[in-house]
Each structure stands twice: as structure tokens, then as C-alpha cells.
Amino acid sequence: xxxxxxxxxxxxxxxxxxxxxxxxxxxxxxxxxYRRLREQGGCAYFEEMDRYVIPRFKDVYELDNxxxxxxxxxxxxxxxxxxxxxxRLDGAANRRLRASCQSVLRGKAFTxxxxxxxxSAADELLxxxxxxxxxxxxxxxxxxxxARAAKLLIGIDDVDDRDVAAASQAFMxxxxxxEDDPRVWARCEWANCLVDDAxxxxxxxxxxxxxxxxxxxxxxxxxxxxxxxKLFVGGSINEPRDLITSTVxxxxxxxxxxxxxxxxxxxxxxxxxxxxxxxxxxxMVPRSMRQDGVIAGVRLTAGTPLWVLxxxxxxDERRWENPDTFDLRRASQGHVAFxxxxxxxxxxxMARRTIGAxxxxxxxxxxxxxxxxxxxxxxxxxxxxxxxxxxxxxxxxV
Numbered sequence: 323x324x325x326x327x328x329x330x331x332x333x334x335x336x337x338x339x340x341x342x343x344x345x346x347x348x349x350x351x352x353x354x355x356y357r358r359l360r361e362q363g364g365c366a367y368f369e370e371m372d373r374y375v376i377p378r379f380k381d382v383y384e385l386d387n388x389x390x391x392x393x394x395x396x397x398x399x400x401x402x403x404x405x406x407x408x409x410r411l412d413g414a415a416n417r418r419l420r421a422s423c424q425s426v427l428r429g430k431a432f433t434x435x436x437x438x439x440x441x442s443a444a445d446e447l448l449x450x451x452x453x454x455x456x457x458x459x460x461x462x463x464x465x466x467x468x469a470r471a472a473k474l475l476i477g478i479d480d481v482d483d484r485d486v487a488a489a490s491q492a493f494m495x496x497x498x499x500x501e502d503d504p505r506v507w508a509r510c511e512w513a514n515c516l517v518d519d520a521x522x523x524x525x526x527x528x529x530x531x532x533x534x535x536x537x538x539x540x541x542x543x544x545x546x547x548x549x550x551x552k553l554f555v556g557g558s559i560n561e562p563r564d565l566i567t568s569t570v571x572x573x574x575x576x577x578x579x580x581x582x583x584x585x586x587x588x589x590x591x592x593x594x595x596x597x598x599x600x601x602x603x604x605x606m607v608p609r610s611m612r613q614d615g616v617i618a619g620v621r622l623t624a625g626t627p628l629w630v631l632x633x634x635x636x637x638d639e640r641r642w643e644n645p646d647t648f649d650l651r652r653a654s655q656g657h658v659a660f661x662x663x664x665x666x667x668x669x670x671x672m673a674r675r676t677i678g679a680x681x682x683x684x685x686x687x688x689x690x691x692x693x694x695x696x697x698x699x700x701x702x703x704x705x706x707x708x709x710x711x712x713x714x715x716x717x718x719x720v
Contacts, residue, residue, distance in 0.1 A: 344370035348705035356634035364618025375629040381618045382635035386663035390615025403496025405549030422540035428671045435531040448688040459713040464566040472558035477532030478520040489513035490559035498706035561603040564709025569597040572648040591678035593650040598659035600648045605633035689717035
């Protein structure tokens with residue numbers, strides 16, 4: 323099959339109503355659509371969106387090592403939202419920007435500098451919540467914790483936690499703004515000004531061990547620092563927030579799983595891996611064809627845009643038995659929630675150590691008899707980014 327810029331067999335363009343309906347279905351429950359696309363093949367044509375997509379695990383896993391595929395896009399929503407970041411660069415340019423800050427996000431450097439501070443931030447928030455016996459864990463714990471941790475890690479300490487969280491959401495809404503909502507772009511403009519101003523204030527005095535200090539010491543330009551600081555503002559808040567709450571929800575909705583985790587806290591790290599597979603916080607990443615090439619048997623022309631369906635790959639029945647079921651006993655570390663290859667997520671080590679070994683143990687230790695509150699079942703939303711909008715929980719205050 324030959325493709326030209328995402329078109330297939332000269333099919334008519336989808337109408338606005340078809341695109342709107344498809345986007346709504348993806349946001350509500352993308353998994354039936356993903357199953358249909360996986361049945362089509364490893365490189366499937368998503369007719370309602372006029373886009374080639376990569377829905378199967380094997381092909382997603384191999385994609386970024388294919389020399390015909392590029393992380394650059396002809397019309398990148400990420401570029402419009404926050405500027406040219408390492409996520410949209412290939413080869414040496416990508417490696418240079420990654421090298422500027424990866425040392426502070428891995429191994430002993432990260433563990434010795436940040437884990438105790440992050441545990442203290444979690445404990446402070448849990449101390450405030452504990453006497454109440456109930457909370458929305460998204461708005462009242464996970465979001466403020468992620469915002470506080472992110473601004474410390476980046477090195478912009480004087481920005482209000484709520485502003486950091488709002489800027490992160492603005493950037494992530496921009497990255498997912500396939501409907502071109504002007505209100506989203508207006509919020510992105512505000513977020514850009516907030517981070518640019520913070521970088522200007524802190525770039526000469528950021529602490530050693532922070533991302534900002536590391537990028538400055540590596541000699542990045544002002545524009546490179548600003549754009550990649552925004553990338554960290556976006557990724558260091560939305561993804562940890564959604565991973566914390568998705569993992570807690572997945573455990574609590576199944577009493578057997580919850581009891582396993584309570585009786586063996588070491589299983590909390592396994593629960594994080596399974597949550598990353600089951601509800602991938604980053605559900606889709608864009609790519610494009612750098613040159614003519616073949617993906618999963620489909621010949622595509624240079625310039626063809628691709629959607630890499632990470633959330634679909636992580637529920638591929640070719641790799642996992644009963645993939646729609648959350649099971650912390652499953653060996654899930656082969657998932658692609660953090661990507662694979664030259665664009666693997668820089669925050670993977672940080673997320674695992676912070677959430678699996680620090681935050682979740684704090685939650686289950688401090689909030690005894692933690693359980694879901696009565697009422698409507700929480701519903702994840704989104705497909706480019708997916709997570710819970712609210713998670714009402716209760717616990718014993720005795």
C-alpha cells in the first residue's frame with residue numbers, strides 16, 4: 323500500500339463532525355477503537371482521523387529505531403505550545419539536549435538529592451489531609467504534590483504551586499489540541515510567559531542538582547533552556563499526577579489487588595508498572611516519515627504523519643493475556659509507556675523511584691483503611707494524555 327501524507331487510496335477527507343465524534347470517542351474510551359485498529363495491522367489507516375497509526379506493541383517498540391522515522395513534525399502542536407524541545411529533535415541534536423540534564427534525573431544523583439525532599443513534600447500534604455478522613459486525591463494531593471516536586475526539581479522555587487500546575491495543564495492541553503481551540507492557545511501563551519519569567523529570574527542562581535542548573539552549566543541557549551523547562555513543567559506534573567491516582571484507583575477498585583499491596587508494600591512498585599501499562603498517562607506520541615519507508619509492511623512516503631498509539635500497544639493481546647484487566651502480579655516491565663530507543667522518557671527512573679518507592683508507600687502508610695468513596699465510579703478521560711479528573715477517597719482517622 324502506498325501512502326501520501328497520510329491519505330489512503332484517495333479516500334475522501336473526514337468531515338468535521340466525523341472528526342469531532344472520533345475525538346470524543348477516543349477521549350471517553352479509546353480501547354474499542356484501538357482494538358479495531360490493531361486488528362487492521364501494525365500500521366493501520368484511521369479513517370475517521372485521516373491518519374496512519376501504529377497500534378501494535380511490536381511495531382511501537384521498534385519504531386524509533388527505524389531510520390526512516392523522525393520525531394519532527396511538519397506542524398507540531400508541541401512546538402506551538404512550548405517551542406522546539408528535545409522531544410521533537412532527532413540524532414545529535416536530541417542527544418545533546420538530553421545529555422544536558424539526564425545526569426540529575428538518574429541513579430544516585432537523583433536519589434540522594436531528591437527522594438527525601440519529595441517524601442517530605444508528600445508527608446506535609448498528607449498531614450494536612452489526614453484529620454479530614456476524605457479527599458479528592460487528584461486535586462488535593464497528587465496535583466499539588468507533583469507541582470511542588472516539579473518546581474523544586476526544575477529549580478524555579480518561587481513560582482506558586484497552583485501556577486505551576488496550571489501552566490503544566492496549559493502546555494499539555496496545547497500538545498493535545500487537535501481541535502485548535504483558541505482558548506487553549508491563550509492559556510499556553512500565559513504559561514509561556516510564566517515559565518520564561520521564572521527562567522530569567524533563576525538561571526543564574528539555580529541550585530546544583532536542578533534541571534535548570536544542569537542545562538545552564540551545559541551551555542544551552544536561552545531559547546533551548548526555556549523550551550525544555552516548559553517540557554519539564556508539562557511532563558513532571560501531569561504524568562506523575564495521573565500515574566499516582568490511576569495506580570491508587572486501580573488497586574482500590576479490586577479488593578484482592580488492594581489487599582496484596584497492603585500486605586506486601588514491595589508490590590506497590592509492581593502496581594506502578596501495571597498502571598503504566600493499563601492506563602498509559604501518555605497515550606499517543608506523534609512521529610513522521612523522514613523519508614520513504616516501510617512500517618509493518620505498509621509503504622509510506624516521506625512527510626507522512628504518524629500517530630504512535632502507546633496506550634494501544636500496552637493493551638496488545640499479542641503480548642499480554644487479558645490486557646484490559648489490571649493485575650499487579652503481571653510482569654509488566656516490558657511496556658512502552660516511557661517509550662523505547664533514542665526518545666525514551668528521561669523521567670522514567672524518577673517516576674519509578676518517586677511514585678513506586680516513595681509516594682505510594684506514604685499514601686498507604688498514612689491513610690489507613692484507604693478506600694474509594696461511595697458514588698459514581700471515577701472515569702479516566704483523554705487519549706493523547708489519559709488520567710482521572712477526580713478520585714474521591716476515604717480513610718480512617720482513628
